[in-house]
Amino acid sequence: MRIKTDFTSKLKVLIEKREASQASQRGSFNEVIHKTESNYKYRHHAAKSTYKEITLQQANRLAKYAPHIQDASKRHKVPVELICAVILQESGGNPKAVSSAGARGLMQLMPATARRFGVTNSFDPKQNIEGGTKYLRFLLDRFNGDYKLALAGYNAGEANVEKYGNRIPPFAETRNYVPSVLSYADSIHKIIGSTSAPNIADTTPPVPSNFKRV
Numbered sequence: 001m002r003i004k005t006d007f008t009s010k011l012k013v014l015i016e017k018r019e020a021s022q023a024s025q026r027g028s029f030n031e032v033i034h035k036t037e038s039n040y041k042y043r044h045h046a047a048k049s050t051y052k053e054i055t056l057q058q059a060n061r062l063a064k065y066a067p068h069i070q071d072a073s074k075r076h077k078v079p080v081e082l083i084c085a086v087i088l089q090e091s092g093g094n095p096k097a098v099s100s101a102g103a104r105g106l107m108q109l110m111p112a113t114a115r116r117f118g119v120t121n122s123f124d125p126k127q128n129i130e131g132g133t134k135y136l137r138f139l140l141d142r143f144n145g146d147y148k149l150a151l152a153g154y155n156a157g158e159a160n161v162e163k164y165g166n167r168i169p170p171f172a173e174t175r176n177y178v179p180s181v182l183s184y185a186d187s188i189h190k191i192i193g194s195t196s197a198p199n200i201a202d203t204t205p206p207v208p209s210n211f212k213r214v
Contacts (some may be wrong), residue, residue, distance in 0.1 A: 029081045041081040042189050051190065052183035054088065059191075060095025065106065072133035075172075078140065080192065082147065083107075083133055085184035086154065089177065095125045151178045177208025 062069070067179050069087075073080045090108035091097035103110050105128035114122045117138075119131035135151060142158055143149035143166065152168040153161045155177040160169045168178055 042081040042185065049186040049190075050179070050183045051187045054184070054187050054191070058088055058093055062087065065093075065095075065125050065129060068129045070187065072129050075130075076137040077132045078133050078136050079185075081185040081188040082181075083129065084134060084137060085181045085189045086136065086151075087129075088182045088184045095128065096123060104128075107135075108136075137186075147182065148178050151181050 036152055065087075069080060069083050071080070073083055084135070087093055087106050090103070092104050093106065095106050097106070097108065098104050099108055103192060104114070104122035106125055106127050109117075109128060109131055111120045111122075113135060114120075114131055117131040117134045119127045122128050122131070135153065139150035139153040139158060140147075143153065143161065148168060149161055149166060152174050154168045156174045160171075160174075161167070164170065168174060
């Protein structure tokens with residue numbers, strides 16, 4: 001399992017060929033990020049998967065950081081889909097993003113969280129992805145692999161998840177955040193798991209034969 005070494009050239013072609021169909025353009029994302037190893041594949045979190053639109057710009061941004069995403073996924077055994085989904089939800093793939101609360105970078109790390117996970121520069125994409133993925137791994141371990149609780153912890157803090165009996169806290173932001181991230185993750189899984197070139201802007205794509213539900 002590896003990222004193809006020519007991902008930058010593929011990205012350049014993707015951007016330059018504006019006259020090509022969007023389906024062909026977006027399908028190139030499948031050539032950039034590949035499935036994670038079997039011991040940390042993305043597990044479906046609900047009987048019915050949902051999908052969230054991923055634009056060509058977002059796909060390009062993810063492709064740019066594909067090596068860092070893949071490396072962090074492999075090192076910390078966190079599905080690529082979750083890492084990509086958090087990046088899209090938190091910053092839209094903008095490494096210079098700063099929230100009103102002071103969270104920074106691709107995965108919107110608060111300064112205390114950055115320090116906690118060894119990040120010295122949250123605006124450095126590699127460091128930010130590494131720190132955010134380490135935090136996701138910590139949360140997944142803490143909540144027994146439950147994606148929903150891990151994401152709730154990422155948004156509201158693990159202490160709040162525990163405070164409310166290991167359930168998603170009753171905060172409107174968090175209640176909206178968790179399903180939104182999981183919808184992004186479902187869409188990413190659809191893209192990188194498909195053998196054909198999917199149209200990633202379709203929010204309700206057909207389910208391919210290799211898309212298993214549990």
